[in-house]
Amino acid sequence: MTDAVVRDYPPAGAGPTPQSAAEAMAQARARAWSRQVLLALVRRTGARLGLAWIAVLVLVATFAPFIANSHPLYLVVDGVAGSPALAHLEPVDLVWLAGFALAVVLGLAPGRLWLRVAAWLGGVGLVAILAYAFVAPPVLTIYEQYRELEAEGRVERIVRAPIPYSAKDYLRDYGDTGIEAPLAAAGDGRRHWLGTEDNGADVAARMIHAARIALGIGFIATGIALVIGTLIGGLMGYFSGVVDIIGMRLVEIFEAIPTLFLLLTFVAFFGRSIYMMMIIIGITSWSGYARYVRAEFLKLREQDFVQAAVACGLPLPSILFRHMLPNGLAPLLVAASFGVASAILAEATLSFLGLGLVDDPSWGQMLNQAVQSSTFNWWLAVFPGGAIFLTVFAYNLVGEALRDAVDPHTQKAGAAR
Amino acid sequence: MKLLEIDGLVTELSDGRDWLRAVAGVSLAVRRGETYCLVGESGSGKSVTALSVMGLLPAGRHRHPAGSIRLHDADGTATELLGAPEATLAQVRGGRIGMIFQEPMTSLNPVLTIGEQLDEALALHQPELDAEARAARIVAALEEVRMPDPASRVREYPHRLSGGQRQRVMIAMALVCEPALLIADEPTTALDVTVQAGILGLMRELQQRRGMGMLFITHDLGVVAQIADTVGVMRRGELVENGPVAEVLRRPRHPYTQSLIAALPERLERPGRPRVEWGRSAAVASASAALDLANTGRTSGGAGATAAAEAASASAVARAAVASADRAGGAASPAGSHAASGALVEIRDLAVHFPVRRGLLRRVVDHVRAVDGVSLEVGAGEVVALVGESGCGKTTLGRALLRLIEPTAGSIRLAGRDITRLQRQAMRPLRRAMQVVFQDPGSSLNPRLPIVTTLTEPMRVHGIGADDAERRRRAAELLERVEMPADSLWRYPHEFSGGQRQRLAIARALVLEPRFVLCDEITSALDVSVQAGILRLLRRLVDEEGLGMLFITHNMGVVEFLADRMAVMHQGRVVESGPTAEVLRTPRDPYTRTLLAAVPRLDGALAQG
Structure with a gap:
């Protein structure tokens, strides 16, 4: 028996043949799939631009109280030092900051991806509970007090945020400020880079604080939709038969519900709440994801490795979530990144229609102000509109790049460029 | 008399970054009325050679640093195919060289009837024929490939035909313009053996009747023995042995050819087994x-x-x-x-x-x-x-x-x-x-899990081994038994070849x-x-x-x-x-x-x- 015959042929030294290339690939360090996709993603210019814009948004949203705030970051009055900005931090601010810090720490920590994601969710949840239970900033905020103190000459040292106005600081101490174009203030020491809106608040400050709503609604609404869609779609795809028929009817029912109309109804009955909006957008948009997951699972169910997992007697959750879901995730991720964009648009639409939040800033609501005035105030249209456009565009870019990155065929084509 | 002459052909393919030499200096000649079998294992460059002849390699992703491919005419003139303008190639393809592909299920257009598909090739290459003459030729061609009831079959869509019938249609399509050379790339690999026997017999008969040259690509030495006059053995882009079929198969000179023949399952030595016990x-x-x-x-x-x-x-x-x-x-x-x-x-x-x-x-x-x-x-x-x-x-x-x-x-x-x-x-x-190992090495392992997880998870579920360390040790032992290196544990399925993946699938079954x-x-x-x-x-x-x-x-x-x-x-x-x-x-x-x-x-x- 010649044993050399048995094995796959070892590569000969001569020339870069296909075999030796395959061999070299096998020699390459083992890389997890998620890492490969990430690498393929950041190799694309479009994805880089999109991710950069989203990163800027995340930074701005997280550190909004330190970027745009009427409360000074550091203040010494009558010999007493303090940080009004820190004292006035709301529970929401703390949750954002904690979430960001945890994400950085866990991002660098070793371990399985899903474990780290779970740790992040748990940590943010814990911080949220603690923050809402124990953090109580002063109920009455008087934004003009610092400017008055300064005018009285009692301030010894003051460090202000780069944009020294809060989102809801209507500059009452300056009298009738109304709508002002960018950098057109009346020479009383104010400087509004992006102008002011109807009530006299600084547009830049409002836009910075509105970034939170844009990000939050996108991620949470899409997250809710993803979880529901994956569960229902996965069960439909795996069990097929009766489960599938019932599930598909459910999908059809939910697809027939007009999201905007439902939102209008709920706003009319229960008042305005950003969380309600997130939930409603989430539970009306899962049907698309369920369809994707179902199709993937129907395909995967027949795959040999799934059959082998069944034959090994593995329990159902393992088969569904360990052997099937990661393999069917690719189209889901792509759909999700487009879903984030459409959730942002849904909120903007609602706010534009005047059914969004009352006092809290949102990009859509600012657009609404732009059209309500008798004159056309271009800065109220251009800046929030531009932000919505760029954000939706960024998510679409990432989604498109993700679709290419998870598809091995286009991956090669991408490498060629 | 030479029909197709390939001389020192080098074909390099690009994966985007590097150029891989798929064909490294192949020289061969196909004579009129001769069947030349190109045999080799996957990745040996036999299909790339055929595609080079047809000029069907993806544009911009291939190059020919050296070599020539000449198609000789009956009157002694030769056409150089390598680097020929697209117009020349379009005339040659289908007209003077016919080609049959491996997968009969996907090589016919599902939205056109087989009559329309045959007619298209004929109208292009023999414009002097009118519609009626073409229809007659098509029916005759289908009859020649022994399609049952050809006159009504021309109006059928491909999905109504079985795999063997589709391959017959493909052959009819390749032959309808009466090419001088037929290139067949694994035409029977996807077919059942009884169907394969019919197709092989048909191809041999048609080739002899028409005096056509045939370049037949296969990996199956049994098929080679049945159909070839001359055989060339390819390995990693090179033609390692070349000669009359009886000689090459009976007395192979190159060690690779010898090992190929020795590896045929019917030639394998059966290990002695304790019969009495x-x-x-x-x-x-x-x-x-x-x-x-x-x-x-x-x-x-x-x-x-x-x-x-x-x-x-x-x-x-x-x-x-x-x-x-x-x-x-x-x-x-x-x-x-x-x-x-x-x-x-x-x-x-x-x-x-x-x-x-x-x-x-x-x-x-x-x-x-x-x-x-x-x-x-x-x-x-x-x-x-x-x-x-x-x-x-x-x-x-x-x-x-x-x-x-x-x-x-x-x-x-x-x-x-x-x-x-x-x-x-x-x-x-x-x-x-009771465990199972499946057919397709591409899908038999979960591509998202490293081998160690694939092997240890069933053990954990069934309570084999006290802890993860012991299960990993068992998995490593098992890999040794299926003759795989122990560091395979930490790799992912895509890093392995088909044979290695099947070994891993066997290990998964044995775990x-x-x-x-x-x-x-x-x-x-x-x-x-x-x-x-x-x-x-x-x-x-x-x-x-x-x-x-x-x-x-x-x-x-x-x-x-x-x-x-x-x-x-x-x-x-x-x-x-x-x-x-x-x-x-x-x-x-x-x-x-x-x-x-x-x-x-x-x-x-x-x-x-």
Whole structure:
């Protein structure tokens, strides 16, 4: 028996043949799939631009109280030092900051991806509970007090945020400020880079604080939709038969519900709440994801490795979530990144229609102000509109790049460029 | 007289960054009226050579640093094809060179009738013909490839035709313009052997009648022996041996050709097996399997009292089996002993029918009888081959046997215990005893999990090994047994070749220490040298561990090497079964005879030639 015959042929030294290339690939360090996709993603210019814009948004949203705030970051009055900005931090601010810090720490920590994601969710949840239970900033905020103190000459040292106005600081101490174009203030020491809106608040400050709503609604609404869609779609795809028929009817029912109309109804009955909006957008948009997951699972169910997992007697959750879901995730991720964009648009639409939040800033609501005035105030249209456009565009870019990155065929084509 | 002359052809392909040399200086010549077979394993560059001739390689992703391809005319002028303008190539393709591809299912356009597709090529290359003449030519061409009822078939769409009929249409399409050269790239690989025999006979006949040159690409030496005049053996882009077929196959000079021929399953040396002790050892093995099951039943308390009762009966069967084996003694023939002892796996009158539903209310109007009353048994330490052509129900039978799909009727017994109607929960502890390896190396391992997880997860579920470290150690040992390096544990499936993946899939099946393994065409996607290694490994595992194995295949050479007994399946039924040598030598059923006669054999063809 010649044993050399048995094995796959070892590569000969001569020339870069296909075999030796395959061999070299096998020699390459083992890389997890998620890492490969990430690498393929950041190799694309479009994805880089999109991710950069989203990163800027995340930074701005997280550190909004330190970027745009009427409360000074550091203040010494009558010999007493303090940080009004820190004292006035709301529970929401703390949750954002904690979430960001945890994400950085866990991002660098070793371990399985899903474990780290779970740790992040748990940590943010814990911080949220603690923050809402124990953090109580002063109920009455008087934004003009610092400017008055300064005018009285009692301030010894003051460090202000780069944009020294809060989102809801209507500059009452300056009298009738109304709508002002960018950098057109009346020479009383104010400087509004992006102008002011109807009530006299600084547009830049409002836009910075509105970034939170844009990000939050996108991620949470899409997250809710993803979880529901994956569960229902996965069960439909795996069990097929009766489960599938019932599930598909459910999908059809939910697809027939007009999201905007439902939102209008709920706003009319229960008042305005950003969380309600997130939930409603989430539970009306899962049907698309369920369809994707179902199709993937129907395909995967027949795959040999799934059959082998069944034959090994593995329990159902393992088969569904360990052997099937990661393999069917690719189209889901792509759909999700487009879903984030459409959730942002849904909120903007609602706010534009005047059914969004009352006092809290949102990009859509600012657009609404732009059209309500008798004159056309271009800065109220251009800046929030531009932000919505760029954000939706960024998510679409990432989604498109993700679709290419998870598809091995286009991956090669991408490498060629 | 030379027809096609390839001289020092070099083809390099780009994967985006690097240039890979797929063909490295191949020189060959195809004469008129000659069949030149290009044979080699996957990745040897044989298809790329053919595509270079046709100029069909992807634009911008290939280059020819050297070489020439000349197509000689009858009057002695030659056309250089390499780097020829697209207009010249378009004239040559289809007109002077016809091509047939491997996959008949996808090489016809599904939205055009076959008449329209044939007409298109004809109208392009022979514009002097009018519509009526073309229609007549098309019918004649279909008649020539022995298409039944060609006049009405021209209006059919491809989905109405079987794989063999589609390949006949492809041949008709390649021949309708009467090319001087026909290039066939693995034209019969996707077809069943009986269909393949018909197509090969047809191609040879057409080629001789027309005096055409033919460049025939294949990986199957049996096909080479049947059809070739001249053969060229390719390996890694180089032509290592080249000569008249009888000479190359009988007295191969190059070591690679020798190793290819030696690796044919029917040429593999069968390891000696303890024939005399067989009856006793097999019965003991199957008895110990039954005891294992009994223990599993006892320890998995969840199944409850019925499981305990069944376990008791299983262990009783096991003890009886040992006793009967002792009585039967060493003289018992294999067939006799497992009949007496109760086989490891035994199916009786198993049927799997798929309902055909129609209409709004999804009423069941008919059944597809995929498996229609099959009885079969597999003893421990024995390989039973299940042979049949595609669609005969052999894969369905395998999956029903493992309870991956629900059987309609009949019974399945595992070591004496009836598992036909067990619930999912009760089935789970028993899954340990019966494992499966699938056909497609591309999809048999979860691409998102490293090998270590694939191997240790089933162990954890079934409580094998005390902790993860011990399970990993066991997994590493298992990799050694399937002849894979231990560092494979930390890799992902895409980093392995097809043969390596099948070894890993075998390891995954063995990880639970099963008593029975189902192998569903596990070598049919592999090259012959890789296949030889896997077959040897399987035989060793069966002999050393007393596994029972049902090996589903369509390859008679594999059956001959591996199987102790074989069963031939046709249209959902077993038409013949018995010891391998007996069935192969003296087939009784007419279908078995047809099947065996259709298998292209190296030895038979050489003996005739």
